[in-house]
Amino acid sequence: MATPTPTEPQRRKFLGRLSLPEHRFVADALRAETVGGVLLLVATICALVWANTPALAASYQTVSDFHIGPAAIGLDLSIQHWAADGLLAIFFFVAGIELKRELVAGDLRDRKAAALPVIAAICGMAAPALVYALVNLLGDGSLAGWAVPTATDIAFALAVLAVIGTSLPSALRAFLLTLAVVDDLFAIIIIAVFFTSDINFLALGGAVVGLALFWFLLRRGVRGWYVHVPLALVIWGLMYNSGVHATIAGVAMGLMLRCHRKEGEEQSPGEHIEHLVRPISAGLAVPLFALFSAGVSLSDEAIAQVFTRPETLGVVLGLVVGKTVGIFGGTWLAARFTKAELNEDLAWPDVFAVASLAGIGFTVSLLIGELAFTDDRTLMYEIKAAVLIGSLIAAIVACVLLKLRDRKYRALTEAEERDEDLDGIPDIYEEHNPAYHLRMAEIYDEKAAEHRRKAEAAAGSSIEGDGPA
Structure with a gap:
């Protein structure tokens, strides 16, 4: 008798179906991000029109440079500065909560499941940096x-x-969201490590004490906004004056929130606060930042400069080529060596299209551009123009690639959302639930009975119509 062949272990699916809670979370999160993204797009167009209309351009610069705030505590800042350091702290606060949730309750909780998107995100950040460095080494540009x-x-x-x-x-939406979350984490690290110069240790110590108090109050169950909001403002002010970029305060506070649910909780405190703050971040903070950061000159000369100067060309190629190649290459290699099997409903060109979509590097790229070239205002504006143009090219490429598969995507999305028994749970998640099939049997029985009645009624009217006059 032949020796039985051991059963081959089931290969892990890459881009497989999400669990129902994760499906709902991703849908809610991306719905809010989409609305915020449309507002961001509108704010960017307004900024470009404002800054490139000859009769209005001077007023744009005047408003952006207008200073407001208490100088006695080092917060007499320009409007543009308030948008970059103040409003974006709210954005990074939400990013901190998202990261914490992913680590304790989302895809990043499972190290094996997290490996692919994390490796993809790391490669998707390393490759653009290498492309930028290569272009500037060859063109004798600045590596800043x-x-x-x-x-x-x-x-x-x-x-x-x-x-x-x-x-x-x-x-694919979850993959894109996880990429962005990991991306934000490394962006935070880059800002903290590479864009911190002179440190005021007294102010930094005060910020650390404030964060410790914030953490203590959370652990004691103190949830009143009238306690946490003033404390958060004090922490932010101290962090700003310390020399460490003030957005780090937002991230730190977001990471301190509890994002796992205890028994009987419908939402964790982190999820609850994220739902409250996300509309402020997506609907107000980020669009206002875009309004006062995206207003750069897009004259023929300025656009030509983007493609001839190594610093700006490096940014464009980094976003369009580096991001796509890095994310796709990192994903393919990780799947190859971890023996993960791509979901049979999708193909590698789908991953490539999402990778090209990730080349839209707007908000944080603009922020880093401001930090990297603070001492060269002209180059800073050219870098911003390069971010806009690179993001636009990446968007166009992604749109073309995604449109080619749009019919397939729509069919998959409709299947994921179909709920014929109207119980609030997509049918695809109830395939192994006997109660679901019994409900569907009742629904089809009722439909069959209704059609039989209609058939009998139609037959009866037909007989009456054929009778004697």
């Missing part, structure tokens, strides 16, 4: 902007999808 093309703007990417009417299956 190496981090500019490393970021992905999830809100802007989703706004592009909303505008062109392309839907993505939940697995």
Whole structure:
């Protein structure tokens, strides 16, 4: 008798179906990001029109440079500065909560499941930096902007999808969201490590004490906004005066929130606060930042400069080529060596299209551009123009690639959302539930009975119509 062959272990699926809670979370999160992304797009267009209309251009610069705030505590800042350091702290606060949730309750909780998107995100940041460095080494440019093309703007990417009417299956949307979350984490590290110069240790110590108090109050169950909001403002002010970029305060506070649910909780405190703050971040903070950061000259000369100067060309190529090659290459290699099997409903060109969509690096790229070239205002504006142009090219490429598969995506999305028994749970998640099949049997029995009645009624009217006059 032949020796039985041991059963081959089931290969792990890559971009497979999400669990129902994760499916719902991704849908809610991306719905809010899409709305915020459309507002971000509108704010960017307004900024460009404002800054490039001859009669209005001077007023744009005047408003951006207008200073407001208490000088006695070092917060007499320009409007543009308030937008970059103040409003974006709210954005990074939400990013901190998202990261914490992914680590304790999302895809990053499982190290094996997290390996692919994390490796993809790391490669998707390393490759653009290498492309930028290579272009500037060959062109004798400045290496200061190496981090500019490393970021992905999830809100802007989703706004592009909303505008062109392309839907993505939940697995691809979750992959894009996880990429953006890991991207934000490394962007935070880059800002903290590479863009911190002189440190005021007294102010930094005060910020650390404030964060410790914030953490203590959370652990004691103190949830009143009238306690946490004033404390958060004090922490932010101390962090700003310490020399460490003030957005780090937002991230730190977001990471301190509890994002796992205890028994009987419908939402964890982190999820609850994220739902409250996300609309402020997506609907107010980020669009206002875009309004006062995206207003750069797009004259023929300025656009030509983008493609001839090594710093700006490095940013464009980093976003369009580096991001796509890095994410796709990292994903393919990780899947190859971890023996993960791609979901049979998708293909590698789908991963390539999402990778090209990740080349839209707007919000954080603009912020890093400001930090990298603070001492050269002209180059800073040229870098911003390069971010806009690179993001636009990446968006166009992604739109073309995604449109080619749009019919397939729509079919997959409709299957994921179909709920014929109207119980609030998509049918695809109830295939192994006997109660679901019994409900569907009752629904079809009722439909069959209704059609029989209609058939009998139609037959009866036909007989009456054939009778004698």
